[in-house]
Each structure stands twice: as C-alpha cells, then as structure tokens.
Amino acid sequence: xxxxxxxxxxxxxxxxxxxxxxxxxxxxxxxxxxxxxxxxxxxxxxxxxxxxxxxxxxxxxxxxxxxxxxxxxxxxxxxxxxxxxxxxxxxxxxxxxxxxxxxxxxxxxxxxxxxxxxxxxxxxxxxxxx
Numbered sequence: 001x002x003x004x005x006x007x008x009x010x011x012x013x014x015x016x017x018x019x020x021x022x023x024x025x026x027x028x029x030x031x032x033x034x035x036x037x038x039x040x041x042x043x044x045x046x047x048x049x050x051x052x053x054x055x056x057x058x059x060x061x062x063x064x065x066x067x068x069x070x071x072x073x074x075x076x077x078x079x080x081x082x083x084x085x086x087x088x089x090x091x092x093x094x095x096x097x098x099x100x101x102x103x104x105x106x107x108x109x110x111x112x113x114x115x116x117x118x119x120x121x122x123x124x125x126x127x128x129x130x
Contacts, residue, residue, distance in 0.1 A: 003081035
C-alpha cells in the first residue's frame with residue numbers, strides 16, 4: 001500500500017503508469033513508463049509523488065466504554081505515511097445511553113413471562129407494560 005501525495009489518498013496496487021513523451025524521427029509520441037512501486041527507493045517514490053505506508057497494529061480496547069480512532073500522519077522527512085490508532089473514552093452521554101439500552105433489554109426480558117398463582121403466562125410482546 002502506498003500514499004498518493006497529489007490526491008491525498010491510499011493506493012492499493014503496486015503499479016504506477018507515468019505519462020511521458022518520446023521523441024523520434026516522426027515527432028513526439030505519447031507513451032507511458034511503468035513503475036513497480038514496491039521496487040522503488042524512497043527518493044524515486046517521492047519524485048513520483050508517493051510515500052510508503054506504515055500501518056501500526058490496532059490495540060485491544062473495551063468496545064463498551066472506549067472508542068478506537070484512526071490517526072493518519074505524513075512524515076515528509078522520511079517520506080512515510082503512518083496510520084496509527086488511539087483509544088478514547090466514550091463520553092458520559094454515550095455511556096448513559098448504553099446503560100439505558102442494557103436496562104431496557106433486561107426489563108423486556110423479565111416482562112416476557114409473568115408468574116401468577118403458580119402458573120407462568122407469556123405476555124404478548126406488543127403489549128405495553130410500564
């Protein structure tokens with residue numbers, strides 16, 4: 001994977017075609033040079049407008065209380081595009097909403113069946129019980 005500096009996007013294939021003009025006895029002809037980016041050194045990659053990509057491993061985190069954010073930075077000095085990850089705690093509002101959903105699920109599960117005089121009745125799921 002490579003980072004296209006001009007388009008500011010990731011390039012997943014290894015082949016780059018560069019448009020060139022070839023001079024011959026009949027005049028100028030449009031042609032293309034083919035580059036295999038994985039075989040290019042850093043200087044040539046930079047000249048072609050690409051950078052190598054280094055992707056760090058995503059850390060483990062608690063999905064209920066934390067969020068995983070992807071951080072992308074281009075280091076011009078080393079011509080390296082770095083994809084890293086940071087973990088952030090969810091906001092109090094998000095945690096409250098999550099807890100309310102959990103409590104609602106528990107309430108609905110408990111209200112599916114109602115015991116009455118040694119008999120358990122199944123409640124209609126469409127019924128409203130507060």
